[in-house]
Amino acid sequence: MGASQSGPVYMFQDLAQKTGFSIEQIKNLHNRFMYLTQDEDTLRRKHLENISNLALNPIRRQIIEAFFDKRNMGEKGKGCLQEIGFEEFVTVLSFFRPPKPRTADEDMKNIKKEKLRFLFNMHDTDNDGIITLDEYRRVVEELLSSYETIGAETAKAISDAAMLEVASVTVGQMGPDEFYEGITFEQFMQILKDVEIETKMNIHFWNLDTRTMQCGK
């Protein structure tokens, strides 16, 4: 095990610098990656679907898609990948890293923008840069999908009201023949500026469940 560590160690250091995690955290994440992929090299959708914790989450489909979305990988690409390596895994997870304590205000703004961009990409499934009414409706439907008795009508009403609110707040005055296309990224940032994303959208990255594979689960 000792000799084969030198390769991954360099990779870890690179990754640590790029994403801001510590070496310890990268190692833990690597172990978790190995656990999820059952010691293969690349992560596929079915690996994530096997996680029992995610099974009861109403928005699991979107969470899984986010891992395979090229827009979150930092390149200018669009579309989705079929499988990702460890580097992409860590890149996606770095969106949830809590900001370091002495971050300057400018950096905080950038961090907030990145996190909001991640959320935006999760909603904007057709990659056209705008969240349309249909896409937003789907978001609300998924949120309510765990309640069996709620029909699609109520979800529609809520998403309509929400879109209307966005339109009123961001666009204001419109002529009688204009249509509201959808929520652009700037408008998205504007309506969510009071929800302190940079402090809320974080998780702790210790105590990862990194036990090695036993037979069965």
Add this chain to the structure above:
Amino acid sequence: YIYVALFWMLLLLGFCCGMVFGDQNRSDPHDQRVFPVLSINYDYVQMPFEVSLWILLASLMKLGFHLLPVLSGVVPESCLLIVVGLLVGGLIRVMGKNPPVLDSQLFFLCLLPPIILDAGYFLPIRPFTENAGTILTFAVLGTLWNVFFMGAVLYGACRLEAGRLASVDLLSCLLFGSIVSAVDPVAVLAVFEEIHINELLHILVFGESLLNDAVTVVLYHLFEEFAHAGEVTVGDVFLGVVCFFVVALGGVLVGGVYGVLAAFTSRFTSHTRVIEPLFVFLYSYMAYLSAEVFHLSGIMALIACGVVMRPYVEANISHKSYTTIKYFLKMWSSVSETLIFIFLGVSTVAGPHAWNWTFVSITIVLCLLSRVLGVVGLTYIINKYRMVKLSGKDQFIVAYGGLRGAIAFSLAFLLSSDDFPMKDMFLTAIITVIFFTVFVQGMTIRPLVDLLAVKKRKQSKCSINEEIHTQFLEHLLAGIEGVCGHYGHHHWRHKLNRFNKRYIKRCLIGGERSQEPQLISFYNKMELKQALMLLESNSSANLSAGVTARSRKTLNISKEREEEIRKILRGNLQKTRQRLCSYSRHTLKPDAEDDDWSETRLRKQRVEMERRMSHFLTVPALPESPPARRARVESGEPLRSDQGSSLTAVFEL
């Protein structure tokens, strides 16, 4: 403004006269008995009369302060009230009587519970649970540190000083430390309410002041027992630690049980809406009293009861009951707070004092010092585990906001003079500390907050987008934690929510509301609020101005439609005014017309919204769908049934 001030002075004078002469009225003994056409029998009503007079004084004082905005902008209300209490006490003494002292039983059983219930019922749960670890650390470890540090240093100082202080032993010092180191929720609420700092700091200081009650109760009884017994063994200390857990967890358990009972009772109150608020108050008060019977922490019981019962009770009770509960709680807690501060002032004038420069000055210095050291030290440890670290500014506010208040005074007052011959000295010192923290710290905290540019509380708009995204974030974070295999905060909260939904809500919430997700209730509440706003603003029968001002310019509704709606509104409004509702004490008549009227109104609003939406929102693809939607709306098709049902559910009276 001079007239206002004069008026208050006269009022005070009159009040004191009433207090003084009230006692001196006795009915004439059997003299030549003419038939008494008019006679005075003050004894008959003395108790309730005096109580009402005090409460009236408190309320009038509160009224007065808000008529003088200059004063209330600079000085926090609590300071002004203490000054008023001093004045009243002084006046009573000048008239030769002894002013009443704040009776500890009255304080703990009548004045404190409303404030704590108000705080607990409206406790913001999410920030509280997110910072629960930090709050507990400050409350338990912080208070313990304060107690022992103060006790030890005071004892050392007393040893060194000799003279009158030589008789103060270690146990008394520790007891004094335990009384004076607890941060007081009443004082914190009174001051922090006015400075509007951000949610995090508010919940930290406030949560600490609530939870340290358990520690205070345990230590107080512990040291009192030890002083009484005389001998302290290691076994006793160990029992003390066990006692702490019993007190804290026992209090929470008692509160939880009563909370569940209250929630369960509220499930069946759909036919007796009038007494619904009473259940909330009674169960909570019973929880407090039951906890006090066993020397458990009454405050924690009250908080637990309020927190546990709130989500279920709110789902079950009518809108009017909810408003009643809210306003009664605010009213009682406001009056209680005012009375407490006034009595504090009066008791200062009344109480036996034994001033000792050394003791008092050392106490004040130590209070500040131990608080600062405690906060800084604990934050250093806590920041290792927190995601959002506490900065220096935050630490300063937390340390500076540690105000002492009436609880300390009442606890000191309860000490028996036999075991503690220096009780008077203690009382004097405590009063001085309270005055110092409330006046000096209370007055300067506001300019300091501005100076240090501490983040203020954001105005919370009722925004459906923020609600959607908050929920989305919760699920997202729970999911990412699942991917990482980290069983963290979000994971457990997710599990708790599921458990809650599947089992508990089914038991405690009656009818179909048990299946309602939080987003829907939020949305309904928002609609209700908007509809009520529209109702209020429509009495001038101007539709387009009332409808959300934001889209005022963009409303594109046909003229005859507008007229139609206005006519309906006006007609309904007149109908309501003409009808004289007779009401019995047993039921508020369900106002059937009100129901229909508001539902029609809401339906009209829905129609308007549809119209607006069809203008703004793209309906993708089919070019004929927008006109088709418009056509459907024009024909005034009745709304979809399940929306209607959710509306009627909201409008249950």
